[in-house]
Amino acid sequence: MIINDTTLRDGEQAPFVAFNTEEKIAIASALYLAGADELEVGIPAMGGKEQADIKEILALDLPLRIMSWNRATMRDLEASLACGLKAVDLSIPVSDILIDAKFKGDKNRLLRNLEEVLHVSAQEGIFACIGGEDSSRADLGFIKEVMALGHSLGAHRFRYCDTVGIMRPHQIFEHISYLTSLNLLDIEMHTHNDFGMATANAISGLEAGAKSVNTTVIGLGERAGNASFEQVLMSLAHLFGEQRTIDSDALRHLVLLVEKASKQTISSTMPIVGKNIFSHESGIHVNGMIKHEKAYEAFSPQSVGMKRSYPIGKHSGSATLLFHLRAMGYEPENDIIHKMLPQVRQIVTERKKVLNKKELKALFLASKAC
Numbered sequence: 001m002i003i004n005d006t007t008l009r010d011g012e013q014a015p016f017v018a019f020n021t022e023e024k025i026a027i028a029s030a031l032y033l034a035g036a037d038e039l040e041v042g043i044p045a046m047g048g049k050e051q052a053d054i055k056e057i058l059a060l061d062l063p064l065r066i067m068s069w070n071r072a073t074m075r076d077l078e079a080s081l082a083c084g085l086k087a088v089d090l091s092i093p094v095s096d097i098l099i100d101a102k103f104k105g106d107k108n109r110l111l112r113n114l115e116e117v118l119h120v121s122a123q124e125g126i127f128a129c130i131g132g133e134d135s136s137r138a139d140l141g142f143i144k145e146v147m148a149l150g151h152s153l154g155a156h157r158f159r160y161c162d163t164v165g166i167m168r169p170h171q172i173f174e175h176i177s178y179l180t181s182l183n184l185l186d187i188e189m190h191t192h193n194d195f196g197m198a199t200a201n202a203i204s205g206l207e208a209g210a211k212s213v214n215t216t217v218i219g220l221g222e223r224a225g226n227a228s229f230e231q232v233l234m235s236l237a238h239l240f241g242e243q244r245t246i247d248s249d250a251l252r253h254l255v256l257l258v259e260k261a262s263k264q265t266i267s268s269t270m271p272i273v274g275k276n277i278f279s280h281e282s283g284i285h286v287n288g289m290i291k292h293e294k295a296y297e298a299f300s301p302q303s304v305g306m307k308r309s310y311p312i313g314k315h316s317g318s319a320t321l322l323f324h325l326r327a328m329g330y331e332p333e334n335d336i337i338h339k340m341l342p343q344v345r346q347i348v349t350e351r352k353k354v355l356n357k358k359e360l361k362a363l364f365l366a367s368k369a370c
């Protein structure tokens with residue numbers, strides 16, 4: 001499967017996000033090191049500055065396909081060609097709603113535009129992906145027509161876009177199974193997160209036969225964002241068993257870089273990257289983890305450049321207190337530990353903050369003394 005990351009295009013379309021040139025270069029390099037297979041890096045039609053940034057990314061000479069996003073118009077395509085790009089996404093709306101809004105319902109004009117740009121991209125020998133904007137609200141018969149046209153004109157891929165993020169994984173599976181069964185073009189998934197299903201829908205599309213998937217780091221993107229790079233990458237490695245070597249330090253570096261450059265704050269429970277996802281507080285979980293490292297973890301913290309911890313909180317049990325006190329060189333009796341537990345719960349509940357090790361030690365010594 002191909003991860004085509006669009007942090008530098010759809011990711012940057014997130015409200016209030018704007019990367020400067022240095023950030024774009026750093027993100028492109030970090031995406032390569034973290035395991036992206038292809039990058040969509042911008043929109044040449046935006047003008048000279050965007051084009052200069054794209055040229056700087058191309059000058060990095062990263063060993064992966066670099067694409068741009070374009071409306072399926074000669075003007076947009078020419079701007080991409082002038083940047084020296086060898087791969088383009090050529091987007092057309094495919095739903096009636098968007099065809100009405102943008103083309104006054106004129107499907108013929110839309111298809112003529114597509115024909116023209118595909119003809120030129122074939123002449124230029126570049127990789128062409130047809131971006132099917134709003135595919136999930138489109139008639140599948142029309143998508144078939146677009147794909148057949150693309151196939152006949154040498155396009156390489158069709159991007160199925162759940163532009164407003166309204167699909168469920170089961171529906172995606174049906175749509176993509178049908179479109180791949182046509183054997184016209186490889187399918188790329190582009191899924192949005194309006195109902196929190198972007199990654200699930202992207203994965204469902206891959207299971208139904210899609211060959212590639214658009215992602216963005218920390219799920220950045222329009223409105224609620226896109227399928228997240230780190231979630232898709234880890235799913236491919238751990239759930240699909242793909243032979244992917246994930247450089248955990250490179251992944252962590254990328255996430256922190258994009259968090260800073262986009263001025264976003266990642267939630268502490270965000271899959272793969274949230275700072276608390278390897279903090280086990282519940283007593284039964286800590287007890288299990290001490291006996292078996294995989295008891296309550298789907299993958300190790302080391303595999304994503306993070307660390308495990310056992311906070312001393314309201315739900316801690318004796319194994320947690322013993323773990324920390326033993327690490328400090330104490331060997332407490334059971335009755336003392338059981339005397340301490342209700343006190344820990346009370347302190348944490350009252351002040352809504354876990355105990356640090358110093359406080360645990362003080363509580364232990366006080367409990368021992370009385």
Ligand SMILES: CC(=O)SCCNC(=O)CCNC(=O)[C@H](O)C(C)(C)COP(=O)(O)OP(=O)(O)OC[C@H]1O[C@@H](n2cnc3c(N)ncnc32)[C@H](O)[C@@H]1OP(=O)(O)O
Nearest residue numbers: 013043045046071072073091092093101102103133163222
């Ligand atoms: C679903 C997506 O994410 S698609 C990607 C969207 N990304 C962006 O819009 C970010 C970058 N955009 C921009 O910088 C600007 O919008 C530009 C440079 C692309 C265009 O700017 P402007 O020329 O000022 O046009 P504006 O943004 O107001 O409107 C877009 C125009 O493109 C047309 N358009 C939209 N999609 C397509 C398409 N696939 N094919 C042809 N025309 C299209 C619209 O109908 C509209 O045309 P109109 O001006 O005749 O009404």
Ligand SMILES: O=C(O)CCC(=O)C(=O)O
Nearest residue numbers: 091131132133134161163
């Ligand atoms: O048309 C494309 O290639 C992608 C457009 C897009 O970003 C979307 O539909 O959400």
